[in-house]
Amino acid sequence: MGIFDRNKHSQKRRVYTSNQQIDIPIKNALVNVHTYQQRQDTAGAIPDKMFEKCPGCARAVFGEDLTDNLHVCTYCGHHFRMPARERIEITADPGSFEEFGETLVGGNPLEYPGYEEKLDGLREKTGLTEAIVTGECTIGGNPCVLAVMDGYFMMGSMGAAVGEKFTRAAERAVEKKLPLVTFTVSGGARMQEGLVSLMQMAKTSAVLTKMDEAGLLYLVVLTDATTGGVTASFAMLGDITLAEPDAIVGFAGKRVVEQTVKQALPEHFQKSEFVYQKGFIDRIVQRKELKDILTSILKLHAGGDA
């Protein structure tokens, strides 16, 4: 947990410049030139800052450049995490996305104190109702159902609402005989909803049998970071599985694994390149090439000229 916490980099970080090396204290992973008050106002919201600090190369990247470059660092190619809305914007053909299930929310099965308030706060900040956005769209002219998770909403964790929205997206695909394209980013099953969250793993996996029966394509794009109960359910069940570079993809959290095995972990452990090498991913795709690849794959599943 805590992998989306931007404030975790409170330690000093070593920054290399062309001719000298300096240590600068970093309070926030996102370095920006806003005033303190402004930062408070936008904390947790989607960064529209003038500069952002790249977690890959530690350089400050001009915000507009970053947006123009699909949130990929203009210096080192690091793929920044993307909120669901922006992901849809760069994936779906302009104006084609029609959302469904946007009013669907879950409950508080364990009566977890403060849970509803936390969700309300996140709804206000993110403009989303839950950690997944579902809709119909075209990608490169190919109609499909698109489900996109959002890591800024409760770490993209899956409770009853996320499970239900994903399930309905698959059902919509079956009903309309469309492929389902899913972008995953998730901390796993949502702790606050207890066993109800765990059961969503069964539900979201089982609904994919309906896609099988209908002979429909289920395509997954794994993005940073996809972990836990989502990895152990619909994220790993794609007919075709793509991943963005350098994305964390795993089941147990890295710290849990470290504590379990008490040894140094392999290089790139749980990074998409590692998972690819182990045979669980079809292709690692650069973000700027993703739409073209998706378009080609969708086209290949549209029946051809036969």
Add this chain to the structure above:
Amino acid sequence: MANSAWLSVQLAREFIRPTAQYFINNIFDDFVEMHGDRLFADDAAILGGIGFFNGIPVTVIGQEKGLDVNEKVKRNFGSAHPEGYRKSLRLMRQAEKFKRPVICIVDTQGAYGGVGAEERGIGEAIARNLLEMSRLRVPVLSIIIGEGGSGGALALAVSDRIAMLENSVYSILPPEGFANILWRDPSKAPEAAQFMRMTAREVCDMGIVDDVIPEPKEGAKNDDGGMMAMEVKKYIAQQLPKLMETPIDKLLKKRYKKIRAFGNEYIQE
């Protein structure tokens, strides 16, 4: 002062708590154990094979924590690697071919969180089992006998009928983990246990399991001369014929409907 949920957690983890092999030895005749996933290895954390239940051939798959310290280590304390889940899926598919019902015995703190498990795709192995069990064309009956922890337990618990022993527990993760993640304090595990609604009665009230099998007052023990096993045998004898009588398509529809409805009572639009 221990609360009753924490007491259940402790009873479920007792050293002398009956494990899968106790139930297998006392319930099934002519049990023959089978090994290996045909892909990588045999995982001793999951024990599977074929035996007779009251004269009916069945496939039995259980998480096995082991009896003494040596065996517990050998069996990785019942925490399976991907090959364990892949072995269980292999045996389930075999059961499907020979039209044998499947009986799953759940007892794990969770799937193993180690390097090899990640390298060999523990997430994929669990996910695949969840999907395939939802459409397995033979009856599946699950019994949680001790700890039902996380996705590792769920991967043997997608079934037509599921029961928990009275002092077993079923949760999204062990209470220590819950307390650590949400309250940053693993020592608050007893409070977490109470909070998480993980006891058999609570899970049954939530509709996530169907039945609770009563235990003796002091909890089930593996030296009870098979008394606890007889209770479980009685339960299977009640449920299994009903499942076997139901036409398989009808059974699958019912199974799917149950899975599809998980959590629906909390959905608002």
